[in-house]
Amino acid sequence: MLRIWLVSLIVQTRSCFAADFPWPAAEFRGVWVATVSNIDWPSSSHLSTHQQKLELGAIVDKFKSLNFNAIVFQVRTSGDALYNSSLEPWSTFLTGTQGHAPSPFYDPLEYLIGKAHAAGLEVHAWFNPYRARAGSTSRSGLAPNHMANRFPSHAHAYGTNLWMDPGSSEVQDHIVNVYIDVAKRYDVDGLHMDDYFYPYPVSGQDFPDTSTYHVYQNSGGKLAKADWRRSNVDTMINRLNREIHAVKPYLKFGISPFGIWKPGHPSGINGLSAYDSLYADAKLWMDRQWLDYIAPQLYWRIDPPAQSYPALLDWWCQQSTHGRHVYTGNAASNAVTKPDWSVQELLNQIQISRNKRNELSLGNIQYSAKYFMHNDKGISTNILSLYKSPVMTPPMPWLNVPVPDMPQVTGTGSSLSWAGDSTGHTYRVVVYRLYADIWEITSFLDAHTTSTTLAEGEYAVKAVNRAGMESNATIVHIKNGAFNIIG
Template sequence: MHRILYIIPLLFLFSCAVSKAPKKEFRGVWIATVANIDWPKHPEDNVAKKKKDFIDILDFYQKMNFNAAIVQVRTAGDALYPTDLAPWSRYLTGTEGKAPSGFDEPLQWMINETHKRGMEFHAWLNPYRATVSLDTSLLSQNHDYYQHPDWIIQYGKKNYYNPGLPAVREKFNKIIEELVTNYEIDAIHFDDYFYPYKVVGETFDDAETFSKYGLPDQSIEDWRRSNVDSLVKNVHETIKKHKPWVQFGISPFGVWKNKSTDPMGSATKAGQTTYEDLYADPVLWVQKGWLDYLAPQVYWSMDYPVASHKIITSWWADHTPNTNLYVGNGTYKIKNNADKAWEKKNEIPKQLNYARDLKNIDGNIFFSAKSLIGQHEKVNKKLQKKYYALPAENPRPLNKVVRVVQLPAINSVQVNNQKLDICIAHSDTIPRFLHLYQVKKGASQLIGKQYLSESLMERCFEFNLTQKQLRSDLKINIVDAFGNESAMQPIEKIKLR
């Protein structure tokens, strides 16, 4: 009994601690389209079903108070939007190069639906993966495999763009430029596919390119890293040239280097590493200021012997302090992995606790969207009640442009049942969010957020609130795309009728 009485207060303290979420926290989810992992469920589904399935994903994570969707718009030399730079993706239409009937602008539609739910839209691309298999009969004749065969290197069971060719980088920059200028996206996002993961007994055949473009006394390893560095630097410059407020984020493989090969590396025993095998150096990119955020994929359990989530997360927090740092969590492993730690419902909660306790970590991204939908109810309940009970502001870019954001004007306010309908007008040219705050004892708590489009200066929004929230003092403000905030604007009680 004494032991039980001792444990109860500890449990209470633990519950209070985990329920106190940071005011600003990135809560993202990867929506993978390659191989129809998350969406569309099947490329030949009709448009209505495709739209419903995407909305179901957004609604699930909106209810969980997530604030960003990272959606894969280019999987392997293809595109999920109309462009002359790549064929339509077969994961969207069933046949590569075939336009989706009755769904002319799927990317624009996905962006709109994401923004309607107060979430950022990050366009996720794979720069170097040209095909997902060696079956080239599935490719459109407009694919770069046919248009530029000299760009392609076969390795393992896939084809890759040759990162050492300037023409490859130039083409990819055009792709980024088109996306940034044509769509109201919030970020460009890359994952961990740079040079390919190594295949035993095979050689990535870029020796001829190295002999042509390599510098004197430069090793092929350093040359490969310099190629990826150039891509990252050029993409950063392209984004900021056109829309400085659009962010650039990369999600590298979790281990930079093992300590066995470099004292600066992590105390891990990863079979491959980002720096030595994928020829990617995220630490350098952060130092150079080429990224707005970094999201290493730390998909192992907390105490996994070879690559502990705890050790790796701490390593990134210590070595990349000059950027927003988000942890990539492998929710797809819950009850689906040989590591028994994933059988427990508290593995992900423990990882979230750990990240929140570290100074330089600003949020999390879950892979992938389908991993929690319709399953793992106990995990979901815990996440909703203890971690994501209320909305969170999206983190601000560290290198933001400071500017003045004017107060929004409140045109009308109505209450219908427990819904607050509010119409506002604003004068900002690059708005991002309308924030709704509940004021209690002088402190402001975010209770609702809506996305503000660059093209509409007057908007009406609906917030679902409790009676307690409606009776309290409420205020709004505007946050621009750089993270600058306007002053608070009170909602007068007389309008709440």
């Protein structure tokens, strides 16, 4: 009897302090799924609807199994749409002909959101803003409602691509409308912009925006051309931030700029200047709090001093003076395809990012999905050594979304249930299990799910809002068919 009493006392004492055991550190574990040129999905523009769905489902299943928690899905490669849009034509990368809808009809973005959310993964819709056509400077073959045909005087051949003029107010308005349309109609978790602002420079060519600049000057504008170009991009970023959050305050707005703001920042860094060549002043955007996260593309190795991964990451973290998150963009592609790289290099980079958690380095986004789908050079197998169990994406308290109430759990034996949240503040319910004095996530449940069945053990049930803010936990102990709430 004494032994039984002591065991019971130990369990009760442990349970009293269960909520004090460490919770898993939140970390953004994202992957870019590129659709331009069929890089990641669909594998061909001639697949059937059924085949496309199978491939999307396989992507979700793979990254859930690797304990990722976010898919950054390219929905607009070059004035096109991989979703059902009244503003822009269906992408040629989806159906082989721009403007042709999938047949039988389905909406890839809607389909992905359903699959990913059921698996506990966020979906961030990724847009390329100004590129009008990749690999061709011609408007021939573009659908009538393509932006290059709607605004032909602002569509310019530059290098091997067709590009829209960021200085055109018509182009700016159209791009903002495209973003807001997706924000309104789709249950995405975030909206994402990549590194293409003004195009990467082509030797011997200046971007042909002289006429737009003259219009600006004739209206009384005094900025030098380079400053005017930066101002055009700044205006776009500021508008997107304000208008996206006006539609849905919880939406996460992120940008993945080129990894070097300016050479010499930090000291010793050389390379292309995003500030001077792409007219992208990401430092200003962070200073003004015009984004929720930044994902600088640090596609260099750790050691070379001219583009040092840790030195650049330090610099980007130092720019986050208002608490905005830094999710490093990593080149998984380099780890697989470049002889002077290795998968271990990538793992080391992720660990370096983790070591700077106190400096708001809170995750990574991998480019791109196909290398993990194929497990090239064992990259998927190896990343599980770091991504050992699921975690939440980092919370964003500044989004000012109400924190949900703690779930009021009841149960019989191993079956738990709780009331649905009538306030609408709950996005999902997360169930943790206590393993060796550490909590680990066992399941993500959507807000409509109000019950679950669990094996014996000690569990915590929390409600989470769209900004990643968690409620207090209800602690539950299940043993020998008995159910007890202990905290």
